[in-house]
Amino acid sequence: MQQSNHTRVDALKLSDEGFEQFVQMLRNKRSCGYFHTMEFARDxxxxxxxxxxxxxxxxxxxxxxxxxxxxxxxxxxxxxxxxxxxxxxxxxxxxxxxxxxxxxxxxxxxxxxxxxxxxxxxxxxxxxxxxxxxxxxxxxxxxxxxxxx
Known part of the structure; x- marks a missing residue:
């Protein structure tokens, strides 16, 4: 489900808040290897x-x-x-x-x-x-x- 959510995201259609959250998830992935804390916790x-x-x-x-x-x-x-x-x-x-x-x-x-x-x-x-x-x-x-x- 998470993978399908990632493939359906269209960054151009996100609200300003959603876009900032998306960018933060990319920063997280780059800095620690995980998009968000729940992904880290499960792994x-x-x-x-x-x-x-x-x-x-x-x-x-x-x-x-x-x-x-x-x-x-x-x-x-x-x-x-x-x-x-x-x-x-x-x-x-x-x-x-x-x-x-x-x-x-x-x-x-x-x-x-x-x-x-x-x-x-x-x-x-x-x-x-x-x-x-x-x-x-x-x-x-x-x-x-x-x-x-």
Missing amino acids: VWGTKWNAYDQVIDLDAGELSFDTAWSCPMPLLVELSKRHPDAEITVRYADEDLGSNCGTVRLKAGETVSSEVAGRWDGMSEQEQQQWTAWARELKGWPENEEDDE
Whole structure:
């Protein structure tokens, strides 16, 4: 979709404000390789926004946070590379309970083990129930809570 939007733009038909935004996107691409911050975030972080609702427990060596769309795996792999002696365990679940969740262990930027949910439409009903329960437990959401967010 983004590519089709880029090919349909006619710079001569843009408003003054739109033209200035277009020029700024070209400057961004030239200076850092990305048209806008969301493009950078998706490529480098693996998600469209920065983390939020962070909880850090230094004594336990744990932190938790929320991101948009998906687990920021590129960022976590880079963190693992920067701390090659540490094994980092990532447990994640998004608001689509059961379909984008799992556990990945990283060491020196490599995956040591991975147990993640498959595509929702490729899982059996039993697997869907298992992963939904797993995600609810990780998120701390009660089973009877409606997914209305």
